[in-house]
Amino acid sequence: MAEFAKFDTLSLHAGQHPDPQFGARAVPIYQTTSYVFRDTDHAAALFNLERAGHIYSRISNPTVAVLEERLSALEGGVGCVATASGQAALFLGIATLMGQGGHIVSSASIYGGSHNLFTHTLPRFGITTTFVNPRDTDGFKRALRPETRLVFGETLGNPGLEIMDLPAVAKIAHGHGVPLMIDNTFATPYLCRPFEHGVDLVMHSATKFLGGHGVAIAGALVDSGQFDWEASGKFPTLTEPYAGYHGLDFAEEFGPGAFIMRARAEGLRDFGATMAPQTAFYILQGVETLHLRVPRHVANARRVAEFLSQNPAVEWVSYPELPSHPDHERAKTLLPKGCGSIFSFGIKGGREAGRRFIESLQLFSHLANVGDAKSLVIHPASTTHQQMDAAALKAAGIGEELVRLSVGLEDPEDLVEDLSRALRASQPRRMAAE
Amino acid sequence: MELSVHGKKVYAATGGKAFDPALPAVVFLHGAGCDHTVWALQTRWFAWHGRSVLAVDLPGHGRSEGPALDEIGALADWVVALLDAARVQSAALVGHSMGALVSLETAARRPNRVRALALCGCAAEMPVSEKLLNPALAGEHLAYELITAWGLGRRAQIGGAEAPGTWMAGGTLRLLEHGKKGVVGIDLRACDRYKGAAAAVAKVKVPTVLVLGDNDRMSPPKAAAPLAAIPGAKTILIEKAGHMLMTEQPGRTLDALRTLL
Numbered sequence: 001m002a003e004f005a006k007f008d009t010l011s012l013h014a015g016q017h018p019d020p021q022f023g024a025r026a027v028p029i030y031q032t033t034s035y036v037f038r039d040t041d042h043a044a045a046l047f048n049l050e051r052a053g054h055i056y057s058r059i060s061n062p063t064v065a066v067l068e069e070r071l072s073a074l075e076g077g078v079g080c081v082a083t084a085s086g087q088a089a090l091f092l093g094i095a096t097l098m099g100q101g102g103h104i105v106s107s108a109s110i111y112g113g114s115h116n117l118f119t120h121t122l123p124r125f126g127i128t129t130t131f132v133n134p135r136d137t138d139g140f141k142r143a144l145r146p147e148t149r150l151v152f153g154e155t156l157g158n159p160g161l162e163i164m165d166l167p168a169v170a171k172i173a174h175g176h177g178v179p180l181m182i183d184n185t186f187a188t189p190y191l192c193r194p195f196e197h198g199v200d201l202v203m204h205s206a207t208k209f210l211g212g213h214g215v216a217i218a219g220a221l222v223d224s225g226q227f228d229w230e231a232s233g234k235f236p237t238l239t240e241p242y243a244g245y246h247g248l249d250f251a252e253e254f255g256p257g258a259f260i261m262r263a264r265a266e267g268l269r270d271f272g273a274t275m276a277p278q279t280a281f282y283i284l285q286g287v288e289t290l291h292l293r294v295p296r297h298v299a300n301a302r303r304v305a306e307f308l309s310q311n312p313a314v315e316w317v318s319y320p321e322l323p324s325h326p327d328h329e330r331a332k333t334l335l336p337k338g339c340g341s342i343f344s345f346g347i348k349g350g351r352e353a354g355r356r357f358i359e360s361l362q363l364f365s366h367l368a369n370v371g372d373a374k375s376l377v378i379h380p381a382s383t384t385h386q387q388m389d390a391a392a393l394k395a396a397g398i399g400e401e402l403v404r405l406s407v408g409l410e411d412p413e414d415l416v417e418d419l420s421r422a423l424r425a426s427q428p429r430r431m432a433a434e
Numbered sequence: 435m436e437l438s439v440h441g442k443k444v445y446a447a448t449g450g451k452a453f454d455p456a457l458p459a460v461v462f463l464h465g466a467g468c469d470h471t472v473w474a475l476q477t478r479w480f481a482w483h484g485r486s487v488l489a490v491d492l493p494g495h496g497r498s499e500g501p502a503l504d505e506i507g508a509l510a511d512w513v514v515a516l517l518d519a520a521r522v523q524s525a526a527l528v529g530h531s532m533g534a535l536v537s538l539e540t541a542a543r544r545p546n547r548v549r550a551l552a553l554c555g556c557a558a559e560m561p562v563s564e565k566l567l568n569p570a571l572a573g574e575h576l577a578y579e580l581i582t583a584w585g586l587g588r589r590a591q592i593g594g595a596e597a598p599g600t601w602m603a604g605g606t607l608r609l610l611e612h613g614k615k616g617v618v619g620i621d622l623r624a625c626d627r628y629k630g631a632a633a634a635v636a637k638v639k640v641p642t643v644l645v646l647g648d649n650d651r652m653s654p655p656k657a658a659a660p661l662a663a664i665p666g667a668k669t670i671l672i673e674k675a676g677h678m679l680m681t682e683q684p685g686r687t688l689d690a691l692r693t694l695l
Contacts, residue, residue, distance in 0.1 A: 255496075
């Protein structure tokens with residue numbers, strides 16, 4: 001193996017050199033909409049992609065570009081486009097690959113927002129989705145159609161933390177001439193680098209662990225550069241002349257960078273779901289300590305999972321590091337450093353016990369986010385999904401007893417104490433006394 | 435565009451404009467294991483500023499049919515056949531690394547077909563370590579890693595790409611991976627065996643520019659000194675650039691080429 005800068009070093013340095021004018025060591029926030037052209041020829045050359053550089057911050061910005069390079073480096077890709085949110089990254093990826101008539105094969109166990117996009121919104125634009133149980137590897141193959149243009153899933157499914165067989169699903173997708181895109185939000189590149197398992201595109205909600213402190217909404221789309229668009233022949237956006245850039249053929253011009261160049265040149269230019277430079281700065285602060293924070297998140301999650309699995313008020317714990325999880329063995333291969341710090345457990349006593357539990361917690365914050373430095377909790381049956389009855393919840397794979405935790409960076413024994421007290425409070429007096 | 439050279443399909447990018455043999459032609463020749471895409475941020479400018487561009491995939495590379503040619507001299511003869519196929523009487527040749535040796539040798543063999551030379555990331559001799567040559571010939575991934583690690587300058591290893599959001603190390607590695615197995619080894623062996631630079635330099639009379647990276651660890655600038663003996667040759671040293679200077683410093687590389695072309 002040749003020597004390259006390693007993950008921890010790249011987390012701190014990739015994409016940035018000290019500011020040449022003033023020597024600023026931190027990444028400066030280039031709070032500007034636009035950039036002065038040297039002359040008219042320079043301007044024309046930038047607009048026609050004859051030269052590289054910044055034109056307008058909807059399309060690129062120096063602060064955002066540092067984050068984009070850093071995430072490319074950490075994922076092992078060729079390039080990245082940072083976006084206003086994770087949802088913007090997902091939509092950008094889809095819109096770069098297909099238009100009306102396109103079809104997606106997706107894991108059924110994905111973030112609710114992504115599910116909404118696939119189920120309710122994309123059909124209005126003529127793009128349909130078939131959902132597949134992520135553990136049913138052959139199901140991905142059966143769901144493929146001639147018009148399929150993307151296979152999609154998450155490294156760790158939501159909410160059951162299902163772990164897809166990434167190499168096998170990638171092989172199925174490639175056999176059909178389409179790429180596999182993975183939402184790597186829950187794992188981060190510290191725990192899993194999907195490109196090393198055959199995945200072609202990765203997206204993130206950078207709001208979560210990458211930012212790590214719950215202060216900014218952000219997304220990222222990363223291109224491995226591995227997929228052969230030309231050989232596939234199914235992606236005219238990448239292999240045929242584009243009138244929007246004087247007949248530019250992205251695969252011909254940029255080779256392995258075709259997808260990410262089109263995503264920026266068209267997607268940010270036309271859809272405009274751009275990341276702000278201030279946001280990029282916030283996310284960069286998080287990325288600089290990703291390699292320190294994630295192991296602690298995992299260690300704390302292990303301690304909490306161990307505690308919960310032995311608590312009498314807990315029916316079950318769903319965490320791939322526990323032997324009881326159906327994907328325990330696969331986790332050892334795809335996520336050898338750990339399975340993150342977001343997981344679910346079932347509380348005895350259902351919806352009412354869940355409500356009492358949530359209201360008794362003090363350190364865990366009750367809110368709709370994950371991947372914060374602080375520990376978070378949500379009980380879908382009494383909050384986000386409270387309008388659904390027991391049958392509807394079951395159909396959605398969410399039992400009345402399900403509580404989801406995002407374990408933060410506090411002292412793990414303090415977290416255990418908080419959970420222990422709240423679990424006691426959630427139960428009828430007899431059990432609590434036990 | 436597609437051309438036929440010696441009965442084989444050859445692909446050449448034209449910078450986004452249709453090739454017009456009536457315009458001054460500029461032919462771009464890539465280095466070992468690469469293809470035409472290494473010139474993306476130079477070719478478009480020339481194509482949109484009154485030149486006809488042919489950024490070729492050498493035989494066995496990119497979209498051109500194989501086999502790869504295993505001698506610099508054979509590649510030089512192939513370039514002449516390419517000019518014939520494109521109906522170009524005389525072209526400026528822009529070569530990188532192995533492509534620079536091919537450009538030099540072409541100008542020496544057929545001076546009437548070459549009107550200017552731009553030699554990028556070049557050296558009069560390019561000995562290749564067995565540590566690289568053996569895995570390259572075997573098609574081992576290690577060769578791609580070594581070329582990426584040595585090819586990019588130390589600055590570019592950390593990034594700071596001129597093309598926003600692109601990771602240069604990833605792009606270089608992936609480009610090499612996309613090549614046909616073992617081709618990079620054939621290229622490197624051709625470079626290693628080429629000893630004709632001194633003789634070629636003595637024959638070349640056309641305007642020449644050497645474009646070198648000051649942090650080039652594969653072809654250090656001092657190794658290009660014999661090439662500067664071409665009468666009137668200019669040397670432009672690009673600061674903080676390694677061997678892959680078209681990727682590392684695309685704007686400055688373009689500006690350097692514009693001084694000649």
